[in-house]
Amino acid sequence: MSAKIFAIRMVVALIAVLGFALHRWTGAAPLLWLGSVSYFICLAMYARSLFTALVQTRRVTADLLVVTVMVVSFLAKTPLSGALVAWFISLGLAISFFIIERTQRRIEALTRQKDKDVRVMRDGTFLEVPVEAVRPGDVAIVPQGEMIPVDGQIVEGASSVDESVITGEPFSVYRQAGDRVTSGSICLASQLKVRADKAGDKGFLYVMSRDIAASLKAKPGIHQRADKIVQFFICGVVLYAIGAFLFTGGLGARGILVRGGIPLEMVGRAVHFILDKTGTITRGKPRVTDVLSFGPPKMELLRLAASVESAFNHPVAGAVLAYAAANGVFPLTARETEYLPGIGVKAVAESREVILGSAESIAAQGMTLPADVSMDGRAVWIAVDGKTVGAVVIQDVLTDSAQGLADALRDLGAKSVVLATGDNDEVEARRVARRIGANRCQWGLKPEDKVCLVRELTRRGTTVMVGDGVNDALSLSQADVGISIGSNKADLAIKSSDIVIMREDASSLLAVVRSGRRLIRVIRQNYAWAIGFNLAGIALATAGVLSPWLAALFHHASSVLVVANSARLVKIPANGDL
Structure with missing residues (x-):
């Protein structure tokens, strides 16, 4: 669909509505024929769709509701009511699919x-x-800057x-x-030739990619339940679609792409949030915050470190060079x-001889690290002439508004916020978790570990996964709602997400939840x-105050007030508003 x-169905149903209504007022026979022909064309469209769904998927869809109403209305000699229902439902479904297709096109463009x-x-x-045609033994040529x-x-x-x-x-x-x-890795500096060791x-x-495609085909159960509730409520499709259409349009103006109204509603109900670290909470850009010395003067160590790093890119x-200049x-050379x-x-x-590197690099050179060294960040150790003499403390720069993000999410109803990262540095992971106020912190996670975490929390309530990389893509597709942050991030993460935030700004996540x-x-x-409006209409029609076609008109007049109420959604809430 x-x-x-x-x-098309909406237009055909509208022609039927106008034909029957104008015939009632003018008595012109051609208008009755126009309405009748359009009525049966619309009925045939829905009947064919219902038959296809029953035969091919063995599922009962909202088409059954429309077909039933149209048949009963015709037999009761009130085709105007059936045409109005068909038009109303077609309008809602057209809006819903328009939202999804528009967002899908924009996401594919990314x-x-x-x-x-x-x-x-x-x-x-x-x-x-x-x-998929690459064979073991083929040598792939990877230019600078490509995947x-x-x-x-x-x-x-x-x-x-x-x-x-x-x-x-x-x-x-x-x-x-x-x-x-x-x-999936990116070659940054110069061309590489890589011999494939597998197909x-x-x-x-x-x-x-294949696992994600399979996961996306199997929609989470909560999505399916929401679909069924909306499908079989007589006005549900339109009431839902009007609000979602207006709201997602407003979010789109802020660079937030939403695949329909259901993911947005589920974010509003979410109780658990899983946040990736690198590229989501942090920018993946290092910043030197301090130089630790175990003997030599700090400035001497900084000069040696800057001298070594000046030869690398x-x-x-x-x-290190920016910190030294500051x-x-x-x-020196x-x-x-x-x-x-x-x-x-x-x-x-x-x-x-000066060495700068990780603990593994220092150990590989046969040197030991000092015990009981406390630092607020990641260590780049400094060794001079075979002895570890200091460390450069590196921190990953947080994105805008990331400070206190978990606290803000809890204020909006979240029960738990978990920082989940593939980064193996425990000290840096815990530092970032403290900065955002996360309830838990897990580091060194592989993609399958993140999926297990998502499934664990999903069993306890609606769960949102927020990430940006290939290692997040499978967990994004497995969560009740997956949110990708950043328009220039991994394609798989974007394709796996229900919501894409194109700006690298944590405040946009809060805007989505609000x-x-x-x-x-x-x-x-x-x-x-x-x-309430329909119950009043039923009561008046039962008492004989309203004729059948006036009762139908009374029923659909409520949509005017629904649209007026939903129009408030065009304005996106400010940071402090709910």
Whole structure:
């Protein structure tokens, strides 16, 4: 089904309504024939759709309601009532499908890696093939700035590689010939040649895409229940669609794309929120906050660190040089520079061998780390002439409005907020969790671990997953509502989401939650008004005060007030409003 089909039904039903109404007022026979022909065309459209649904999917849909009303109305010689119902329902469904299709088009426009061919060398021949056609042993050519399409081993070249969307680690890592890489990572510095060690359709990114597609086909049960409730309430489709249409239109103006009204309503009911860290709560951009010294003066260590990092081009190097410049420290010339296994660099500065790197890099060089060192962030250790003498403290920069985000979500009704990250640094993960006020913090999570967390919380209540990377995509599709933040993030995350926030701003997440709560309130008001109005109409019709066609008109007059009430949703609530 599509918005176009329901728009056609809406027009045909409207012609029937006008034909019958004008015939009642003027008595012109051609108008009666026009209304009757249009009436039976509309009835045939719904009957065919109902038959197809019963035969192919063995499901009873809202088409049964329309067909029943139209048949009964015709037999009762009140076809105007049946035409009005058909028009009203068609209008609601057309609006609903229009919202979904418009959002889908905009989301598809954000995805850039779709169906892109892979450039490979096979038996000495250069080929461009779909990723699923890649064979083990093919050598994929990965230009600077592009995504690595296969799982395999680098056979030529060396580059910084951004693996954040796969692992959750915020900073790029150095990879060279002999190192293994995973599809979905980004080659940052220079071209790489990667020999595939498995078929393209067995790679991490392809398998993840396939699992997500299967997950999205199986809609969560709460979505299905909501669909059924709306389908079989006589005015439910329209009452719901009017509010959702007006609200999602207002959100779209703020760069928030919503796949229909149900995800927005469910966000308003959510009690559990799972927040990814890197790229969602933090920007994945390092900032130096301090230099710790275990002997030498701090400024001397900072000068040595800046001297070494001046020879390299990666995010941590830029952060160290910026911090040094802010403190009036200028780097000296470094010699004999090289990358180290793990995350580390080495150079000779001031005739001393200086190493900067992770704990793994320091351990790989045969050195030990001091015990009981407390710091508020991630450590980049400094070793001079074979001895660990200090550390540069690195923090990942939080996004706008992330401070106290969990507290704000709890104020809006959330029972728990969990920070879930693939980042393996416990200290940094706990620091970010404290800054946002999360109830729990879990780090070092693989994609399947995040899925397990989503399922655990979903059993306890409506759960929202917020993320941005490939490692979040499967959990986004498994959650009751998946929300992706950032328009330039992983395509799979965007495709897996029910809501896409294009701005990297935590306040937009709060706006979505407030909007969901407000939508629920207005929809309840609409239902209450429609039920009350219709009960009054039934009572008057039963007492003989209203004729059948006036009763139908009385029934649909309530839609005017529903639209007026829903029009308030065009204005998006301010940060402090509900």
